[in-house]
Structure formats: C-alpha cells, structure tokens
Amino acid sequence: MARTAERPAKAGTSLVPLAYRVAWRRRETADVVTIALEAVGESLAPFRAGQFHMLTAFGVGEVAISVSGTPGAPGPVEHTIRDVGAVSHALSRLPVGGVVGARGPFGTSWDVTGLADEDVVVIAGGIGLAPLRGAVHQLSGRRGPGRLTVLVGARTPDQLVFADDVRRWRELGADVRLTVDAATPDWGGEVGLVTSLLASASFDPARTVGLLCGPEVMMRFAAADLADLGVDPSRIRISLERNMQCGAGICGHCQLGPLLLCRDGPVVTYGGAVAALMGQVER
C-alpha cells in the first residue's frame, strides 16, 4: 500500500508510545539524573539536537523531556531529568532495566549544521545545558573558522552538570566558562551573572549565532545582552517550554501567541514576535 500523509499514526512518532528500557543511569547532581534509553522492540525515528521526546512513567504520567545525547551517536538515547514533580520523580528513580513509554522526536532543533564559519555563543542556565548538549557536541567537532563559546550558569557549583563534557569541549578548543551565584573560595571558577561572562568572550557579533536555553527570564536577559553587543536578534535561537500534552500540534496546550511550541518550537528564533511575547516590548 502506498504511504500517504493520512495513514494512521505510527507508534512512537505521534500519539502511541513505544517501549524503551533504561540501559544505564548516571547521577548528575542531587536532583538530576541522566537515563539512557534503548528500544525494547521498534525504535523511534532519529532525533535532531534540541528536539524532545514525550516520556511516560507508567501509572504516573507523561512529560516532555529533551534528548540530551548527540544525534547519530550509537547506543542508547540520553535524557537528563530534574526531579521536580510526580512524573519527573518517577522517571528519575527508574532502575536500570526499568521500562518507559517514549514518543517522538518532536519539535524544532538547534539546526547547527551549516554553522562552520559562524562564531557560536551558547548560554545555558542549570539543566538548560541538557537540551543543548548534543548541539555543543556537534559544534565542538566542526571544522571551520567559527569559534565556540559556551557560558553556563548555575546557582551553586554542585548544580552544574556534565563536568566530563565540559572537559572534552575545552580539549576540542571551545571556550567554556562556568559561573555560579555564590560559592566557597575552593570553587576557583567564576562567580557572577552568566551574561557578565560575555564581556570577555571572543566572538564577532556580526557573524555570531546565539543558542540559549534556561529559564525564560535568563534567556530574556541573555538575548537582550547579545543584541546590545550587536548580535542580530534573528540569529539568536532560544528553547521555550510550555505544558505539552499531545506533542503533535493537535491539542493546543503548548500555545504561545501564534505558535504551537511542540511543533513550531521548542527552538525558536528570538526577536520579532517571540521577543514581544516574552515581554521584551516593555524595554
């Protein structure tokens, strides 16, 4: 039979979850774990960096979780989860071998292919580095004159995630800086607002692309600071979150103005309508 757009939803891609098993798990911080999922049977379609899956903790509920692994990397698919409520708690407590439901991948991506010549400034707040991790892996391996700056902020040093990746990105030539709001002197890293690191970072605003992920208030200030430094707002991409239900552009739960963020986001271009919707208009 010919495949048409009208055919019933295939398991995994839309409303019907596929069974995935926890292949391994790693604690990142006191309330954040990474779980790597492998298909029990049929696999989901390949994901792009920045996209998310809808994960079901059976008997508890379903939530949107970004893929924190690298597109195309062999092995199970990583998701990094902060335990904030019933479903994220159940997911983060799953033992190795535990089974979840997974649908997706959904949404837009960071779209970092084709950025070889551009300077890229990544700004992440706390676990906001998770949805960016795959993109940073891809960018740190690219060949081309573009420089890569990664600025990560967290409340305290013990809230910072992915220490091994940070080391690897630095070895590959990225300028990675970590900053916290407060620390004891043995921390040795930066203390201060994440955007204050921009002043000493090396990038040419005219050929810079910004990738931002974190709480909206952080992204709003970071985007405004990048724009003040001369980065074109249409070259700043941010990842927005709303309550997701269907993930497939059907239910309207994730609406932000004219956008359905499960379909038109989570990664959207800052500037224009999005900046206005985020409250930027009062500036």
Added chain:
Amino acid sequence: MTEELAELVARHPLFAGLPTDVASLVAGCAHNAAFGAGELLLAEGEPAEALYLLRRGRVALEIRKPGSGQLVVETLRPGEVVGLSWLFPPHRWKTDARAMEPVGVVSVDAACLLAKAEADPAFGFALMKRLLPVLLSRLQATRVRLLDLYGDGAHR
C-alpha cells in the same frame, strides 16, 4: 615611568579612549602592584584608599558569612575594576577582595584621584562618567541575580 603608567591606564577598559592628558592625571596618582595567589587586595571594614585597575589574574570578592566562613559573591577578570568604596563616605571596603591567582594591577591612590577631581571638575566629570556605568552594571547584575535565575534549575 609615569608615561608607562599613563599608557597602562589608557589601555585599561575603564579609561580606554580618554585623552592622554586625562590618563596622565590618573597615572600621576598610580603605581604598579602585584599580589600573590590568596593574598588580600582589600579587606572588609578597612579604609578604602585605592582603585585597582585589574591587568592580570582574577580576583574574588568575598563576604565573611558567620558560621560558614568566606563566601565568594563575585569574581572579577582582567580589564575590570576592583574597589569602588573609596568614592563615597564612609570610605570603607564592603567586602574582601582576594587574588585567585597571581594578580597584577595598576593601583590608583584614591585621595590623590579625588583631590584632582575636586580641583578639575571636567576631569572629575570624565572620571564619574567612567565609574558610574561600572556601578550601574554591577547593580543591574545584582538585581537580575535576585530573580534566582536558575531557580532549582532551568525548568523552574
């Protein structure tokens, strides 16, 4: 020597682009200074007598937190300014500032600088136009940090 200092002053982002005679006025109050890792540039409660133009190494602003020792509340990098409490009464440092690594500064004598600013209001105004944005941006950064930017993480 003062010429060299004037050049260092003029090259520091705080004074970049100022006419050389203004940089020379500042340099007339300045000398080079170095601090070893862990050494205090200034200590909370002590008289605030100098402006440090940070040239090399990072500096941690620390607050003594009773019961739990020192807390770093801000780190400053080369190109930034350490110590602004000399500007206004009571002219006492509000935090400690500690060298996180070997640090090189141009140390500007505050009384000398203030006297020149009083005597030459145009110089004084130029100085204020350089210092106030530093204060403003630190105030704004502090305000934004009050928002608890990362909450319990990116999703809060």
